[in-house]
Amino acid sequence: VSPSNQPVSRRERPSKPALSRDAIVRAAAAILRSEGLERLTMRRLAHELDTGAASLYVYVRDTQELHAALLDELLAEVDPGLAAGPGDWRDRLWALVAAYSDALYAQPALARVALVTRLSGPHYLAVVDAALGLLLEGGVEPRSAAWAVDLVLLVATASAVEHGSRAEMPTADAQHEALVAAVSGADDRYPGIAAVGDLLLSGTPAARSRWAFDLLLNGALHTA
Amino acid sequence: VSPSNQPVSRRERPSKPALSRDAIVRAAAAILRSEGLERLTMRRLAHELDTGAASLYVYVRDTQELHAALLDELLAEVDPGLAAGPGDWRDRLWALVAAYSDALYAQPALARVALVTRLSGPHYLAVVDAALGLLLEGGVEPRSAAWAVDLVLLVATASAVEHGSRAEMPTADAQHEALVAAVSGADDRYPGIAAVGDLLLSGTPAARSRWAFDLLLNGALHTA
DNA sequence: ACCTGAACACCGTTCAAGT
DNA sequence: ACCTGAACACCGTTCAAGT
Numbered sequence: 001v002s003p004s005n006q007p008v009s010r011r012e013r014p015s016k017p018a019l020s021r022d023a024i025v026r027a028a029a030a031i032l033r034s035e036g037l038e039r040l041t042m043r044r045l046a047h048e049l050d051t052g053a054a055s056l057y058v059y060v061r062d063t064q065e066l067h068a069a070l071l072d073e074l075l076a077e078v079d080p081g082l083a084a085g086p087g088d089w090r091d092r093l094w095a096l097v098a099a100y101s102d103a104l105y106a107q108p109a110l111a112r113v114a115l116v117t118r119l120s121g122p123h124y125l126a127v128v129d130a131a132l133g134l135l136l137e138g139g140v141e142p143r144s145a146a147w148a149v150d151l152v153l154l155v156a157t158a159s160a161v162e163h164g165s166r167a168e169m170p171t172a173d174a175q176h177e178a179l180v181a182a183v184s185g186a187d188d189r190y191p192g193i194a195a196v197g198d199l200l201l202s203g204t205p206a207a208r209s210r211w212a213f214d215l216l217l218n219g220a221l222h223t224a
Numbered sequence: 225v226s227p228s229n230q231p232v233s234r235r236e237r238p239s240k241p242a243l244s245r246d247a248i249v250r251a252a253a254a255i256l257r258s259e260g261l262e263r264l265t266m267r268r269l270a271h272e273l274d275t276g277a278a279s280l281y282v283y284v285r286d287t288q289e290l291h292a293a294l295l296d297e298l299l300a301e302v303d304p305g306l307a308a309g310p311g312d313w314r315d316r317l318w319a320l321v322a323a324y325s326d327a328l329y330a331q332p333a334l335a336r337v338a339l340v341t342r343l344s345g346p347h348y349l350a351v352v353d354a355a356l357g358l359l360l361e362g363g364v365e366p367r368s369a370a371w372a373v374d375l376v377l378l379v380a381t382a383s384a385v386e387h388g389s390r391a392e393m394p395t396a397d398a399q400h401e402a403l404v405a406a407v408s409g410a411d412d413r414y415p416g417i418a419a420v421g422d423l424l425l426s427g428t429p430a431a432r433s434r435w436a437f438d439l440l441l442n443g444a445l446h447t448a
Numbered sequence: 449a450c451c452t453g454a455a456c457a458c459c460g461t462t463c464a465a466g467t
Numbered sequence: 468a469c470c471t472g473a474a475c476a477c478c479g480t481t482c483a484a485g486t
Contacts, residue, residue, distance in 0.1 A: 019451085042479060052452050054481075063479070064395065115339075115382060116389040118399035120406045125414055128424075132416030146423035151436050155375070158339060158382035165340040171288065175342040182344045190349055192356030199370035200352075211447065212375050219443025223435065243470085266460060276471050278462075287460070 019051060021059040025069050032070055037109035067113045072121025074110055077103045083130035089138040093131060094213055100127055101156045101209065108164020114157045128153070140220050148220040155212055163205060243275060245283040249293050256294055261333035291337045296345025298334055301327045307354035313362040317355060318437055324351055325380045325433065332388020338381045352377070364444050372444040379436055387429060 027048050031040045042063065046053040060066050082095045104111040128149055135145035166172040183200050186193035193200065203211070251272050255264045266287060270277040284290050306319045328335040352373055359369035390396040407424055410417040417424065427435070 041477090043477090052454095053479080054453080055451050057480075058450065061395070064393075112336075115385050117393075118390065118396070118403050120399070120403040125406055125410075125417065129410075129414040129416040132420060132424075136416065136419060142420050143423050143426070146420040147427065147432060147435060148439070150424075150432075151379070151439065154382050154386070155379065158378050158385075161339050161382075162378070166342065169288075169341075171285070172342070175344070179342050179344040182349055186349075186353075190353040192353040192360065193349065195360060196356055196366050196370040199367050200356075200374075202367070203371065208371060208374075211371060215372070215375065215440070215443035215447040217443075218446040219439035219441075222442040222446055223439040265458090267458090276473095277460080278472080279470050281461075282469065 019049060019055060019059070024049065024056060024059055025066070025073065028066060028070055029073055032107070032110075037067070037070075037107065064113075064117060067110065068117050068119065068121070071110045071113050071119065072123045074103050074107055075100070075121070075123035075127060078123065078127050080126045080130040083134055089134045090217060093134040093138070093217070094210070096127065096130055096134070097152060097156055097213060098209075100153065101160055104157060104160035105164055108160055108168065111157055111160035111164055115154075115161060135220065138217075138221075141224075144220050144223060148216065152213070152216050155216065156209075159205075159209060159212075243273060243279060243283070248273065248280060248283055249290070249297065252290060252294055253297055256331065256334075261291070261294075261331065288337075288341060291334065292341050292343065292345070295334045295337050295343065296347045298327050298331055299324070299345070299347035299351060302347070302351050304350045304354040307358055313358045314441060317358040317362075317441070318434070320351065320354055320358070321376060321380055321437060322433075324377065325384060328381060328384035329388055332384055332392065335381055335384035335388055339378075339385060359444065362441075362445075365448075368444050368447060372440065376437070376440050379440065380433075383429075383433060383436075 024045070028040055028045055031045060031048060042053040042056055046056055049056075060069075078096070078099045080096070082099060083092055085092050085095060087095070104114065131149045131152065132145055135148060136142065140148060166175075169175075180201060183193055183197070186197075188194075248269070252264055252269055255269060255272060266277040266280055270280055273280075284293075302320070302323045304320070306323060307316055309316050309319060311319070328338065355373045355376065356369055359372060360366065364372060390399075393399075404425060407417055407421070410421075412418075
């Protein structure tokens, strides 16, 4: 075996990186960006790294752990500095939450991960921390703030799951029309629905998100 | 072919029902109750009905449609009559929402379906209708009520997904401990988290649910 | 210690062919 | 029209065997 053996083989396949947890997460993030989480399978990822799927399990416990790592990477896009931007504390908190929402709307499949796993990555903690700081600045009681931050992020996450999933589904339009038909056909069987009528499905997603955010803040300020 | 041919074959296999959408949904519900949604696959369901998986596609578009049908069956457990029970409108709305939560907590996998598909089944509509009626009775503006009912059910659904998923996951404890460690180790890097400390993870799920519900109602009453 | 091929135990959905 | 077997195109994870 000559000493030049390894360099030569590197020159033959210059794209093959050494296997490591970092390299795996980076390659996974690249596939996520270009093809979506659905196409990011262990086999596909291993293929990209010129190895077999089994080799990945040396560095990653399972798919869920990999997804959690990718989600925290995604949340790096949310700038906690928004908490120190212009406007009053409500506006700044909204800017932060909107940035968090945007990140998840871009990857609805990862939003699902955010709902299912307990996150504790540095970027997630940075978002929680910044939001908490603003709630306290706004005069929300510490215990209310602690519980409210969870609720605000839960609503943002669940909304991203909801809308993102529908955007991906081929049957989403048919489902929406079924609901529209049910609501406009509401009569004595559903008096409450009949009473509010079109209001139930009114408003843009953006308007409803902002309204929900204001409701949550008002609620946090008025609930012991 | 003798006239007694069919009865005889029925006696030979008395458990084989005629294939129909209804029979399929009923058999699916039985598997769901006894083994959970994870084990309810098209192949498994077909096996139970003494047929091949392909035959199911005559009556059901795909797994998602089947899941939506099962979810509406599950919501039959939520009694809209709770809206007419004792107590003031808040108590009755809470009873209704708690019943909805309980149903979803019992089947977290179906709660995930509730988040991802637009529901329009009769039992879902009955819950929405009853909740709307109570909000209007409580003096919430019609538009606020229309949007708030969505938000209240979204929070209940997302909470069921969150807790149910964690109960199912083998790594849930490790994840929770990672978060506990991160929160109690918070220092200057996360001043907001350090400020509230243990409050972030305090309270039972039941206490937090009830608090979130009150916050949502207070918010609905204080948001135009 | 790290890496691998092959295997295990499955999936949802489609489709040509039968009745 | 309804039903079927077989196929298509895949999965995540484990494990004995190699280096």
